[in-house]
Amino acid sequence: xxxxxxxxxxxxxxxxxxxxxxxxxxxxxxxxxxxxxxxxxxxxxxxxxxxxxxxxxxxxxxxxxxxxxxxxxxxxxxxxxxxxxxxxxxxxxxxxxxxxxxxxxxxxxxxxxxxxxxxxxxxxxxxxxxxxxxxxxxxxxxxxxxxxxxxxxxxxxxxxxxxxxxxxxxxxxxxxxxxxxxxxxxxxxxxxxxxxxxxxxxxxxxxxxxxxxxxxxxxxxxxxxxxxxxxxxxxxxxxxxxxxxxxxxxxxxxxxxxxxxxxxxxxxxxxxxxxxxxxxxxxxxxxxxxxxxxxxxxxxxxxxxxxxxxxxxxxxxxxxxxxxxxxxxxxxxxxxxxxxxxxxxxxxxxxxxxxxxxxxxxxxxxxxxxxxxxxxxxxxxx
Amino acid sequence: xxxxxxxxxxxxxxxxxxxxxxxxxxxxxxxxxxxxxxxxxxxxxxxxxxxxxxxxxxxxxxxxxxxxxxxxxxxxxxxxxxxxxxxxxxxxxxxxxxxxxxxxxxxxxxxxxxxxxxxxxxxxxxxxxxxxxxxxxxxxxxxxxxxxxxxxxxxxxxxxxxxxxxxxxxxxxxxxxxxxxxxxxxxxxxxxxxxxxxxxxxxxxxxxxxxxxxxxxxxxxxxxxxxxxxxxxxxxxxxxxxxxxxxxxxxxxxxxxxxxxxxxxxxxxxxxxxxxxxxxxxxxxxxxxx
Numbered sequence: 001x002x003x004x005x006x007x008x009x010x011x012x013x014x015x016x017x018x019x020x021x022x023x024x025x026x027x028x029x030x031x032x033x034x035x036x037x038x039x040x041x042x043x044x045x046x047x048x049x050x051x052x053x054x055x056x057x058x059x060x061x062x063x064x065x066x067x068x069x070x071x072x073x074x075x076x077x078x079x080x081x082x083x084x085x086x087x088x089x090x091x092x093x094x095x096x097x098x099x100x101x102x103x104x105x106x107x108x109x110x111x112x113x114x115x116x117x118x119x120x121x122x123x124x125x126x127x128x129x130x131x132x133x134x135x136x137x138x139x140x141x142x143x144x145x146x147x148x149x150x151x152x153x154x155x156x157x158x159x160x161x162x163x164x165x166x167x168x169x170x171x172x173x174x175x176x177x178x179x180x181x182x183x184x185x186x187x188x189x190x191x192x193x194x195x196x197x198x199x200x201x202x203x204x205x206x207x208x209x210x211x212x213x214x215x216x217x218x219x220x221x222x223x224x225x226x227x228x229x230x231x232x233x234x235x236x237x238x239x240x241x242x243x244x245x246x247x248x249x250x251x252x253x254x255x256x257x258x259x260x261x262x263x264x265x266x267x268x269x270x271x272x273x274x275x276x277x278x279x280x281x282x283x284x285x286x287x288x289x290x291x292x293x294x295x296x297x298x299x300x301x302x303x304x305x306x307x308x309x310x311x312x313x314x315x316x317x318x319x320x321x322x323x324x325x326x327x328x329x330x331x332x333x334x335x336x337x338x339x340x341x342x343x344x345x346x347x348x349x350x351x352x353x354x355x356x357x358x359x360x361x362x363x364x365x366x367x368x369x370x371x372x373x374x375x376x377x378x379x380x381x382x
Numbered sequence: 383x384x385x386x387x388x389x390x391x392x393x394x395x396x397x398x399x400x401x402x403x404x405x406x407x408x409x410x411x412x413x414x415x416x417x418x419x420x421x422x423x424x425x426x427x428x429x430x431x432x433x434x435x436x437x438x439x440x441x442x443x444x445x446x447x448x449x450x451x452x453x454x455x456x457x458x459x460x461x462x463x464x465x466x467x468x469x470x471x472x473x474x475x476x477x478x479x480x481x482x483x484x485x486x487x488x489x490x491x492x493x494x495x496x497x498x499x500x501x502x503x504x505x506x507x508x509x510x511x512x513x514x515x516x517x518x519x520x521x522x523x524x525x526x527x528x529x530x531x532x533x534x535x536x537x538x539x540x541x542x543x544x545x546x547x548x549x550x551x552x553x554x555x556x557x558x559x560x561x562x563x564x565x566x567x568x569x570x571x572x573x574x575x576x577x578x579x580x581x582x583x584x585x586x587x588x589x590x591x592x593x594x595x596x597x598x599x600x601x602x603x604x605x606x607x608x609x610x611x612x613x614x615x616x617x618x619x620x621x622x623x624x625x626x627x628x629x630x631x632x633x634x635x636x637x638x639x640x641x642x643x644x645x646x647x648x649x650x651x652x653x654x655x656x657x658x659x660x661x662x663x664x665x666x667x668x669x670x671x672x
């Protein structure tokens with residue numbers, strides 16, 4: 001479990017300045033660390049061809065989730081200095097459109113915080129879910145002078161169901177003995193657009209609250225019983241900031257960058273845990289025992305993990321198993337492999353949790369399933 | 383001496399006249415307030431993002447935990463906007479102008495009535511509908527987002543504007559000019575080309591520029607067709623960035639630097655549209671002087 005951290009440290013130790021390290025290595029012509037990465041795309045030789053493909057620039061297009069956008073952009077930029085011949089364009093249009101674009105096959109890869117439903121899988125036979133990082137949905141609120149509010153999932157669900165309408169409700173007060181909860185109306189704020197964030201959030205509420213599962217359910221957009229909507233993360237954030245007594249949910253990086261207070265949520269072990277790098281990774285570890293082969297898994301409300309944050313989620317890159325263009329497929333897999341194995345420190349810098357080694361292992365196995373004209377493209381180095 | 387009653391009525395009319403004048407001037411002022419407020423606010427918010435980097439560099443990702451935050455610029459969006467709108471203009475101009483000539487210069491019949499009606503319907507068409515149509519017809523068929531699909535969507539929005547202004551301008555050319563040319567033995571096409579069009583030329587240019595200004599600021603049709611691109615791209619068969627698209631997307635980013643760039647892009651867009659409109663004004667003025 002500590003291995004991703006080790007990997008990060010090893011990586012950290014290798015670089016004086018990150019950019020300097022990578023550029024310098026690239027200038028040297030042959031990357032020692034990345035060498036293993038590119039051996040994978042060429043089954044005949046483990047060597048990297050220094051003056052790589054002479055097919056000209058390869059351009060790859062992807063669209064989807066906003067949640068991993070900052071880290072994807074950083075990875076793309078860094079990868080450019082490793083492989084200048086590959087130009088990747090990722091656009092954060094939202095998980096909903098990302099899945100649609102992937103199903104319509106108008107992009108080279110899709111991206112989503114919600115895995116494809118069985119119906120959607122039927123439309124894209126052989127769709128692969130490649131997890132990249134783990135993120136968290138932060139529950140943020142606007143109550144001036146009240147730091148460190150703690151809630152259980154049941155209480156949170158009751159607030160979003162409209163059953164708890166005041167912050168001084170005994171159920172909230174009971175969970176916050178260290179605070180004198182104010183007599184203030186609760187305003188719940190949700191995402192009005194189709195979002196993977198909403199999917200993770202409602203998936204969590206449905207797991208911890210039977211009432212939520214029956215009345216509302218799980219989805220990228222649902223019928224909210226009460227509250228009002230904000231457009232995208234920025235809209236939810238703005239609504240929370242402008243509405244005293246409001247509570248909303250956003251991707252973790254938004255609350256971090258803007259500096260809004262976050263709710264510590266109670267996990268299965270009964271501990272109140274705020275979203276952090278460690279607590280998010282521990283949530284993934286809580287599901288290691290029963291990971292499905294295709295990694296289409298929700299990691300909300302983990303059964304194990306003393307300090308696991310319960311509203312965490314994987315985010316996936318969506319790939320087709322059978323592809324047509326060999327050069328593009330190789331480039332894409334090179335990028336994903338590099339990001340998963342060399343890009344974890346960049347992820348940590350941006351408060352994303354890298355995949356635990358066990359998950360990474362299964363992920364690399366999924367990458368090996370990609371074929372062009374029946375031929376396997378990627379073999380993981382030993 | 384006029385009778386007192388006449389004087390009284392005259393004075394009343396004067397008062398009403400003054401009252402209505404104040405009302406109309408006041409209304410004009412009220413109508414201008416939003417424009418002034420928008421210009422001032424966009425300028426105030428956006429000017430901070432304008433530095434050399436803003437115009438000379440493309441997107442750079444924001445990295446937390448670095449000492450120096452690299453913000454990059456919007457060069458890729460500036461280039462993209464000019465390419466997308468330029469290609470659209472090249473397609474819309476001949477179609478719009480020729481359709482306008484047909485409507486104005488040839489006798490009204492059933493087909494011209496239908497064309498005029500369709501043009502009016504197209505003018506009122508929500509731009510997102512045009513964008514989605516382009517997505518289904520071009521993006522889904524070619525299986526890729528492309529600047530060209532965005533240009534085609536913009537063409538659909540530009541053509542009706544160009545067609546209707548061209549038609550109106552050609553109608554303003556007095557028939558006596560046409561008759562004079564025909565009397566001298568010029569065939570109809572020669573009359574149209576060398577007499578009618580030159581006389582209406584600045585008016586036609588006005589229509590084209592107005593269409594250009596409309597297209598440059600459109601976000602919705604581009605959203606679903608060109609996708610956006612964080613790299614500097616010149617390939618019209620691939621995804622491309624555009625200023626309105628960049629402004630829209632950057633407002634959703636968590637990073638303050640990118641929010642500021644969104645304002646900077648909005649300011650640049652407003653200024654481009656403003657310059658276009660001032661060109662329209664100059665073109666119109668020359669026509670009146672000539």
